[in-house]
Amino acid sequence: MAAKAKQTKRIFLVVVDQSPELKVALRYACRRAKATGGRVAMLYVTEPVDTEWLAVGNLMREEQRAEAEARLQELAAGAQSLSGEMPVLHVREGVVRDQLLKLLDEEPSISVLVLGAGTDPKGPGPLITALTGKYAGNLHIPLVIVPGNMSDEEIDAVT
Amino acid sequence: MTIYLPIAELPLDVLVLLAMGAGVGFLSGMFGVGGGFLITPLLIFLGVSPAIAAATGAAIVIAPSMSSVLAHWRRRNVDLKMGALLTAGGLVGSAASVALVGVLRRLGLLDVTVSLSYVILLGIVGVLMLAEVITAFRRRLNAAGAVPPARRTHFWVHGLPGKMRFPRSRLYVSALLPLAVGLFVGIMSGVMGVGGGFFLVPVMIYLIGMPTSVVVGTSLLQVIVVAANVTLLQAWEHQTVDIVLAVTVMIGGLVGAPYGTQIGARLRSDQLRGLMALLILAVAIQLGVGLVAPPDDLYSIDIMRWRRRLAALALLIGAAVPAAARAQSLVFDLSTHLVEITAGFSGTEMLLYGATEGEGDVVVVLRGPDTDTTVRRKSRVAGIWINTDELTFTGVPAFYRIAASRPLAAISPAVRARHQLGTEYLRLTPPAGADATTVAEFRAGLLRNKVRKSLYAAKEEEVSFLGPRLFRTRVALPPNVPPGSYTAEVLLIRNGQVTAAQTTPMFVSKIGVGADVFEFAHERAPFYGILTISFAVLAGWGAGVIFRRA
Numbered sequence: 001m002a003a004k005a006k007q008t009k010r011i012f013l014v015v016v017d018q019s020p021e022l023k024v025a026l027r028y029a030c031r032r033a034k035a036t037g038g039r040v041a042m043l044y045v046t047e048p049v050d051t052e053w054l055a056v057g058n059l060m061r062e063e064q065r066a067e068a069e070a071r072l073q074e075l076a077a078g079a080q081s082l083s084g085e086m087p088v089l090h091v092r093e094g095v096v097r098d099q100l101l102k103l104l105d106e107e108p109s110i111s112v113l114v115l116g117a118g119t120d121p122k123g124p125g126p127l128i129t130a131l132t133g134k135y136a137g138n139l140h141i142p143l144v145i146v147p148g149n150m151s152d153e154e155i156d157a158v159t
Numbered sequence: 160m161t162i163y164l165p166i167a168e169l170p171l172d173v174l175v176l177l178a179m180g181a182g183v184g185f186l187s188g189m190f191g192v193g194g195g196f197l198i199t200p201l202l203i204f205l206g207v208s209p210a211i212a213a214a215t216g217a218a219i220v221i222a223p224s225m226s227s228v229l230a231h232w233r234r235r236n237v238d239l240k241m242g243a244l245l246t247a248g249g250l251v252g253s254a255a256s257v258a259l260v261g262v263l264r265r266l267g268l269l270d271v272t273v274s275l276s277y278v279i280l281l282g283i284v285g286v287l288m289l290a291e292v293i294t295a296f297r298r299r300l301n302a303a304g305a306v307p308p309a310r311r312t313h314f315w316v317h318g319l320p321g322k323m324r325f326p327r328s329r330l331y332v333s334a335l336l337p338l339a340v341g342l343f344v345g346i347m348s349g350v351m352g353v354g355g356g357f358f359l360v361p362v363m364i365y366l367i368g369m370p371t372s373v374v375v376g377t378s379l380l381q382v383i384v385v386a387a388n389v390t391l392l393q394a395w396e397h398q399t400v401d402i403v404l405a406v407t408v409m410i411g412g413l414v415g416a417p418y419g420t421q422i423g424a425r426l427r428s429d430q431l432r433g434l435m436a437l438l439i440l441a442v443a444i445q446l447g448v449g450l451v452a453p454p455d456d457l458y459s460i461d462i463m464r465w466r467r468r469l470a471a472l473a474l475l476i477g478a479a480v481p482a483a484a485r486a487q488s489l490v491f492d493l494s495t496h497l498v499e500i501t502a503g504f505s506g507t508e509m510l511l512y513g514a515t516e517g518e519g520d521v522v523v524v525l526r527g528p529d530t531d532t533t534v535r536r537k538s539r540v541a542g543i544w545i546n547t548d549e550l551t552f553t554g555v556p557a558f559y560r561i562a563a564s565r566p567l568a569a570i571s572p573a574v575r576a577r578h579q580l581g582t583e584y585l586r587l588t589p590p591a592g593a594d595a596t597t598v599a600e601f602r603a604g605l606l607r608n609k610v611r612k613s614l615y616a617a618k619e620e621e622v623s624f625l626g627p628r629l630f631r632t633r634v635a636l637p638p639n640v641p642p643g644s645y646t647a648e649v650l651l652i653r654n655g656q657v658t659a660a661q662t663t664p665m666f667v668s669k670i671g672v673g674a675d676v677f678e679f680a681h682e683r684a685p686f687y688g689i690l691t692i693s694f695a696v697l698a699g700w701g702a703g704v705i706f707r708r709a
Contacts, residue, residue, distance in 0.1 A: 050375070051375060052192075052423075053190065053357060054287060054361040056360055056374075063371045064372065
């Protein structure tokens, strides 16, 4: 029974980008993971490399990878202390939306996708817009949207 | 579907131009380099003169750069300070090189300079690309991972004076570095019509030491401003930017590039890159062969000054009444006095008909506007055929046709010389004091070139008589018939003497959008340049926005 529970351990996926609402999404995911005995995964998508010339492409990939790792390490430390477990880290290259859907297909262990909604009046951000709109049918797991203006206390209160 | 290019002054198939743009756009989307440096040589292969191909190439480069800079701008991947220095150098370099283009053009050395620059550039790019592919291939055979070249952190570059901080690039380097790099790319851009991204990107990474994330966006900023500057100056000073050509190729490129990017993101194949390298080398070789192969004709011609009288056209047409005002021994007329070169013009035929009073032979001469024409002679310099000598003739008819009812050889040389009957009797005025043998050689070269371009006919046409008095002849006007005012002259020759002569004017005029574009480009050159740039910027912007939505 315990083994089975371990297998179906919930994984909360957070997409890492430069937006301020990443903080609320990550906090929510960590708190929920801790509360339900789950784990946090983080996806960082590097920009597609479009120049293949004089090893420039390889150098770009290398630098982006280094940047991605630095950013993930920085976030992972906080996430570990909040969720109690070391998060799973994914680094992909390409368009964020496509890579996210691909990862969800490849990793059926991911059970909840957590995204932070931007507070900008223009919309919650391209990813949420796509996944709640045209691409809603491509999701096979629940999507949790955390409003970007929630404070840490408010998040803690609901998790 | 043929379109007449108003500045390049030649008809080309729209589909060919669109396909060429799409193909080059596809390749540059796929490899991230190679828009501009393939466009100009391909235009040259299509028959566009190198001067116009290079100037128009610069205009074309703006659009795709605009389209991709937007994405980088949104992601803040632009180092504005570094970009400003690169651009400043680029503006100076491009202004200088456009001025240089003017000098080279007057000397008749522009074509060879453009071709030679491309042979060198494409040769280097092609070889480097091929070498890279081969290295990657070998490495895979050895089953070792790709090892990017290590960046050097301290070398001579860091000893240069005038150091400056670039916070976005996290650099502290000499400001002279981006200025010099920009200057060099600007010079290349002015002469060759390339954007220079293929050069800028590696130099910014390996020489200046910028982080790769900001390199592409920053280089695009420089490319756009410098290409726009080249477009403006070329349009202003030399009227060599063909907006119709630019827009057509540009549209093809903007459509093709996103597909290239998509395919390129999916398959990073070394074989494909190898093919690209071979394509680049093939273009270089093709251009190189043109430089070293002995030319068919050592002599070439360059029309320095048209005596265009387009403004006075309407007045003159009013005067173009048939040449039969009073009872004469000779009357004739043309089937048309106005030949209109429209966008789809592919040559036409004109009928000249008339009647004589009494016996005699009829000679018909149609001659086009007089020009100053420079004849240049090539000789081999360091293995390359370049123009080394020149001679300018004045009073050269741009177009000349003659027809006669009996072979011209039967007419006495004195009469032929007086009335300039036959190309060998044309009075072409060489510069004073030119050596007689040289003049004869250059004159022969001029005639040969004119005949090759169908502007002169090597032999007379026939004037046919319908009965004893009525005569007629057909004059074929080729697609490249020069615009301007012509005269048709008919001589009646009886007993070896000219007993009657009549002339009537004829006009060849560009009509429609093409003519308007030509006028605009010459009369309001700076505005025309700005219009071309605006087109490119808007097209690139539009494509960038559409592609982002898709």
